Amino acid sequence: MIKFAKTAFVLAAFAALPLTASAGLFDDDEARRAILDMRTRVTKMEGDLKNLIDTKTDKSATLDLIAQQQNLMEEINRLRGQVELLAHSIDTAAKREKDFYSDLDARLRKLEPREVTIDGKTASVDLAEQKAYDTGMQQFKDGDYKGAASLLSDFVKRYPASSYAANAQYWLGNAYYAQRDCKTAIVAQQAVVKNYADSPRAPEAMLNIASCQTELKAVNNAKKTLQELIKSYPDSQAAATARDRLKGK
Incomplete structure (x- = not known):
């Protein structure tokens, strides 16, 4: 049992x-x-x-x-x-x-979009957007200005509302300037001033426009651009540079 x-x-x-x-x-x-x-x-x-x-x-x-x-x-x-x-x-x-x-x-x-800091401001950027911008900027840093211009131009068309758009447009102008294409560089920098007037890149873009105008022998236009820069962005570093340039004219 x-x-x-x-x-x-x-x-x-x-x-x-x-x-x-x-x-x-x-x-x-x-x-x-x-x-x-x-x-x-x-x-x-x-x-x-x-x-x-x-x-x-x-x-x-x-x-x-x-x-x-x-x-x-x-x-x-x-x-x-x-x-x-x-x-x-x-x-x-x-x-x-x-x-x-x-x-x-x-x-x-x-x-998922990631949080990044652009010109001191926090912004939400998705992966494809970030990659496209970084690729274009890397081309510029590598000295491939033609390739950079192509990629940055495509970026501003695809992401016009991106937090990187003002920077992309500004560096697009610089890419053209680096190729000694001042006329196209001026158009690109004017787009920065027109479309992204609140961006820290806007006064810098105006300074670059004046530089291109000077190289094109359009001295009066350059002087006018510098004066508008000082008026629109009086406290910017670009405005300080503009004042120094006007003293020499």
């Missing part, structure tokens, strides 16, 4: 054994139902074994009881293997699902 009581205890412990993965986390309803059915069967087997222990106490029934006990234990072991296999499958599926969503989240974060 003690041996059978111990067996019943083993059955009870197995029936109460928690699965390694929570079924509620997954969509595999069939697997959950199979596991719950197995646990129900194990619980029933536990009851059947207890009933055998309670009812077959005479010695003549001992062999029959042992045989039934062995059959029950074999069935329990088989079910335990199936439960462990299903639990492992659920764990694997859960890991794949977690990895998938982690990767998806990482990809989405890369596409």
Whole structure:
């Protein structure tokens, strides 16, 4: 009787054994139902074994009881293997699902706008916008002024409302000036003054316009531009430079 009581205890412990993965986390309803059915069967087997222990106490029934006990234990072991296999499958599926969503989240974060500081102001810039601007500026820094002009021109067309637009337009003018194309440089810098008058680049653009006009021998136009610069942006560093230039004219 003690041996059978111990067996019943083993059955009870197995029936109460928690699965390694929570079924509620997954969509595999069939697997959950199979596991719950197995646990129900194990619980029933536990009851059947207890009933055998309670009812077959005479010695003549001992062999029959042992045989039934062995059959029950074999069935329990088989079910335990199936439960462990299903639990492992659920764990694997859960890991794949977690990895998938982690990767998806990482990809989405890369596409989200990022906060940057431009001319002392915080702005939101998306990844494609940032990459396009940085590529154009890198071309300029590398001395490829023609390539920079092409990329920066494309940038201001694609992102006219970008927080980088004023800078891109300003450096576009500089890229033309670096190629000794003063007429196109003036047009580009005039766009800075017209479209981005509040940008710190606007007074610098006017100073560059005056420089180009001087090189084109349009001295009166250069003088007029410097005077407008001082009037429009009196406290800027560009205005201070404009005053010094006017003194020499």
